[in-house]
Amino acid sequence: MLPTLITRFVGWVISVFHEVERVGPAVPSGPVILAANHPNALVDPMVLFRTAGRPSRPLAKAPLFHEPLVGTVLRALGGLPVYRRQDDPALMEGNQGTFDAAVASLHRSEAIQIYPEGISHSFPSMVALKTGAARIALQAEASAGWGLGLVIQPVGLTYTRKHLFRGRVVAAYGMPIGVSDFRARYEEDPTAAVRALTDEVSRSLRELTLNLEQSDDRALVETAERIYxxxxxxxxxxxxxxxxxRLPRLQRFARGVAWLRATDPDRYADVLESVNRYRHLLALLGARDGxxxxxxxxxGIVRYVARQALFLVCVLPVAATGAVFWAPPYFATRHLAPRFRPDLDQVATYKLAVAILAFPLWLAFWSIPCFLVLGVRGAVGLWTLGPVxxxxxxxxxxxxxxxxxxxxxxWRVLGRPRSRAWMTRERGRLVEIFEELAEEMPEDYxxxxPSTTE
Known part of the structure; x- marks a missing residue:
């Protein structure tokens, strides 16, 4: 009961912090390993809590279990510590206990989360997968006589502005991979079976995520997709x-950028210059999205103004109340988290850690005078209306x-009619280039x- 409640609460928290989307098949019942890429530290398991549709036990690096808040939550969720060489080589023997606990959990038809990249990072592409997930999966099936029915379901996480409040993330769930399908290979050569299963998970994850060769490619791909x-x-x-x-189009543009850079660098440079020029004008006009x-x-203008004005005017009194009431914990979260100087992939985690403390404490602080003045109903009303x-x-x-x-x-477009005319012409020209390149690029490129690592 407690893990379910915590899962739902944590899932709700991340849905407030980020815009969370989900695509793909449902997580099946029975034993499941959710194998996801790892671009955003502790935010990643929270996204899985929100989107998986069932509780799951996360595997996390051992030092997190010693942190007061995070460690308490991980233990309540049945989290399993992973001892990494870079944390403390002397403790790596403890991983056998973690493996045994993970196998036992799967034998009870539970779901566990594993991040086979082994590190949280901000690289533009996935890094080589470690073999731990495959070893746990094959060990669990083999020790159950290959009748467990265990599957590995890949989950691709792709973020936009992942370090910012109200960034966006899509959790793309892939088709489950049957572990028993690797029985013959495992009985013949366990090491080869582990590598084959890891490679299959890696292939699926790459199909579900946005992978780029260079960090600067993200802006190019995003702009090209917007134009098209x-x-x-x-x-x-x-x-x-x-x-x-957007994800399928972004993936195709990412492959196109990699192919064009490798096969025709001069043509790539021309396209890059054209897209960057268009993006620069978008920035001058103030267009962040679209x-x-x-x-x-x-x-269309009249209907737009009427619709937006109706919403903004009607909601303003309630919104103003909420803005004033929640301003202290909001600004505390905004300004305290950067003081820890986290890496980019950890910024959102620190913000959430501060927020999970600051917002409930602020609500609890005001519950005392509400209770003293208005009684239990006043305190309950505050806890009900405060979030609203x-x-x-x-x-x-x-x-x-x-x-x-x-x-x-x-207003800026009205003052720059030539700019709008140029953008219309340039948009058409670029789309013709994109479609021409799409015809030239091999369909299976x-x-x-990255290769598999131990």
């Missing part, structure tokens, strides 16, 4: 398209931010991926 989607009416110019819909409309229609007005403030802030951006683009 707008020109081909795959997405309205000023609409925030779900990441789940593209700039080719034209504005009076009827906070979510209203968040919704108003996001909607207001988008309206302000749209208005800024509208894949950039070389």
């Amino acid at each position: 989607a707008s020109a081909r009416r795959l997405a309205p110019s000023r609409e925030r398209v779900p990441m789940a819909r 593209d700039v409309p080719s034209r504005y229609r009076v009827g 007005v906070g979510l209203a403030a968040l919704a108003w802030k996001e909607r207001g931010g988008r309206v302000l951006e749209d208005a800024r683009i509208f 894949e950039p070389p991926g």
Whole structure:
């Protein structure tokens, strides 16, 4: 019961911090290993708690279990410590106990989380997978006489602005991989079976994630996809398209960038210059998401203004109350987390750690006067209405931010008619280039991926 409650609470917390999307098949019942890439430290397991649809026991590096808040949560969730060489080589013998506990958990038809990259990172692509997940899976099946029915379900996590509050993440669940399918190979050569299963997980994860050769490629790929989607009416110019819909296009553009750079560097440089010039103008016009409309229609403008104004005016009183009430813990989280100087892949984790302490403490602080003045009903009302007005403030802030951006683009475009005309022409030219390159690129082209490591 407790792990289920904690899973739901943690899942709700991450859905407030990030916009979380999910695609792919459901997690099956029975024993499951959820194998995910690891780009965002402790945020990654929280996303899985939110999207898996069932409780799961996370495997996490051993030092986390000694931290007061994180360690308590991990132990309550049945987390299993992983002893890494870079943390303390002398403790690595403890991994056998972790392996045995993981196998026992799977024998009880539970689900466990494993991050086979072995590290949280901000590299533009996945790193080589370690073989621990495959070894646990094959050991569990073999010790159960190959009748366990264990599967490994790959989960690809792709973030946008992962270190920021209200960043976005899509959890792409792949088809489960049957571990018993590797029985014959395991009985013939266990080491080869472990590598084969690890390679299969790696292949699936790469299909579910956005992998780039260079960090700078992300901006190029994002801009190219925005241009193409707008020109081909795959997405309205000023609409925030779900990441789940964008991911397949982003992946294809990423492969295209890698292929063009490898086969025709001069042509790649020309395309890069053109896309960067377009992106620079988007930035000057203030377009963070989406593209700039080719034209504005009076009827559409009137409907847009009426719809947005109705929402902003009606929600404003509640949102203002929430903004004022929650301002202290909000700004405490915003300013305290950077003082720890975390790496990029740990920024969101530190923010969440501060927030999980600051927000409940702030609510508990105000519960005391509410209880003394209004009794139990007052305290219960505060705990009920406090989150509601906070979510209203968040919704108003996001909607207001988008309206302000749209208005800024509208007025800047009106003052630069030549810029809008140039963007329309350039958009069409770039789309023709993209489609020409798509025809030239081999359909099965894949950039070389990392090899398996022990």
